Amino acid sequence: MNEINTKGKLVLGLQHILAMFGATVLVPFLTGLNPSVALLSAGLGTLIFHACTKKIVPVFLGSSFAFIGAISLVLRENGIAEVKGGVIAAGLVYVLVSQLVRIFGVEKVKSFFPPIVVGPTIVVIGLRLSPTALSMAGYSNGIFDTRSLIVSGTVVICMVLVSLLGKSFFKLVPILLSVVIGYLVAMALGMVDFTPIREASWIGFSPEAWTSLTTVPKFSLTSVLAIAPIAFVVFIEHIGDITTNGAVVGKDFFANPGISRTLLGDGMATVVAGLLGGPANTTYGENTGVLAVTKVYDPAILRIAACYAIVLSFIGKFGVILQTIPTPVMGGISVILFGMIASVGMRTLIEYKVDFSISRNLIIASLILVLGIGINNITIxxxxxxxxxxxxxxxxVTLNKFFPEDR
Structure with missing residues (x-):
């Protein structure tokens, strides 16, 4: 590799991490986990994924949005130790599914999670989080806090404009641009405290990050059941991401290295994230978008992006800057993001042409939506x-198998 190629790959690696940075640190911010640990988990997880997939799949792993509600609930009620145990269990579910796919084939495993189950479940994930988004945006007891509304409203408008009117690379980083603009507006309104930034060291982890890294995982049945089963839903998303990635690159990753290997990579990366105290990892759609724009598909560039993430996680002041982002900034992001998660569930139903004139489909979707949104927790x-x-x-899943389509 000559010097020009090296510089080009370094620049492209930086472009990749910028595209995925906003989403990666958003999840720990929303759940209460540490963003520096999340960056470290994403970087190490991406390298682990590449090791499991023969280094031929151009993928970056970042924090999964699907786990936000479960992780934040377990962290609030049971602490970081049980979150770590739950995320590790989710990674082991990935590993289990990868072996089931290797033995029985992907279609057999997917039959338990058809669109009529996955679509409404994703809708539930988004809608369950909607009260949190509005609360972060400044809504409480029927009114909005004025300053919070100005900040969150600015962020929402910025995201809409960048997503709809942005071109090329800028269209891939709406979260990052919106956070920066929202942060500046919050600064102008006196909502940012710079004292922690001045007091933080340049190199090393904050005390909160060290607590996350050094806490011993604890496995309780409640926390494991709250977090781990979500991996079954994200498994379907993973298949879609790998399919799209292969289509853009022009390779069949189902054939080589195989979907069982990509699932194994996701699983092992999530296990490591759990050990560190980071959120569960998943393949990022933004990654595929950058590939499509640059037309450069070298997996080594994604490994460079992973190294950038690891280096950033060790910069103490950078981690503290992330923690000083005012809540309304992330609230504005969340209003759109959580709605988009629910919309993805609806898109799944539309893309697979699920027929709701069939009573079976109507009943399954109805029960998933009402039970998923209406029930907080049930002690069993x-x-x-x-x-x-x-x-x-x-x-x-049970009704789908109990009432097969041909009946």
Whole structure:
């Protein structure tokens, strides 16, 4: 590799991490986890994924949005130790599914999670988070806080404009641009405290990050059941991402290295993220967007982006800057993001042409939506509880098999 190629790859690697940076740090901010640890988890997870997939799949792994509700709930009620245990369990679910796919084939495993189950479940994930988004945006007891509304409203408008009117690379970084603009507006309104930034060291982790890294994982049945089952839903998303990635690159990654290997890579990366105290990892659609824009498909560039993420995680002042982002800034992002998650579920139903004139489909979707949104948690035995999302998914999978389509 000559010097020009090296510089070009370094620049492209930086472009990739910029495209995925906003989404990667948004998840820990919303859940209460540490953003520096999330960056470290994403970087190490991407390198692990590449090692598991023969280094031929151009993918970057970042924080999964699907786990936001479950992780924030477990962190609030049970602490970081049980979050780590739940995320590790989610990674092991990925690993289990990868082996089932290797043995039985992907179609057999997918039959348990058809669009009529996955679509409404994704809708539930987004809608369950909507009250949190509005609360962060400044809404409480029927009114909006004026300063918070100005900041969150600016962020929402920026995201809309960049997403709809932006061109080439800028269209791929609406979250990052919106956070920067929202941060500047919040600064002008006196909502940013710079004291922690001045006091932070340049190199090293903050005390909060060290707490996350050094806490021993704890496996409780309640936390595992709250977090781990979500991996079954994200498994379908993973297949879609790898399919799209292969279509853009012009290679069949189902044939080589195989979907079982990509799932294994996702699983092992999530296990490591759990050990560190980061959120569960997943393949990023923004990554595929950057590939389509640059037309450069070298997986080594994604590994360079991973190294950037690892280096950034060790810069102490950078991590503290992320923690000083005012809540309304992320609230504005969340209003659109959580709505988009629900919309993805609806898009799944539309793309697969699910027929709601069939009573079977109508009943399954109805039960998933009502149970998933209406139930917070149900105690099933002593201190063991199930979230509404887990109950809804379980009911959906069961009914789908109990009432087959040909009946």
């Amino acid at each position: 035995w002593r201190t063991v509880s199930l979230s509404g999302l887990a109950i809804a998914a379980l009911v959906g």
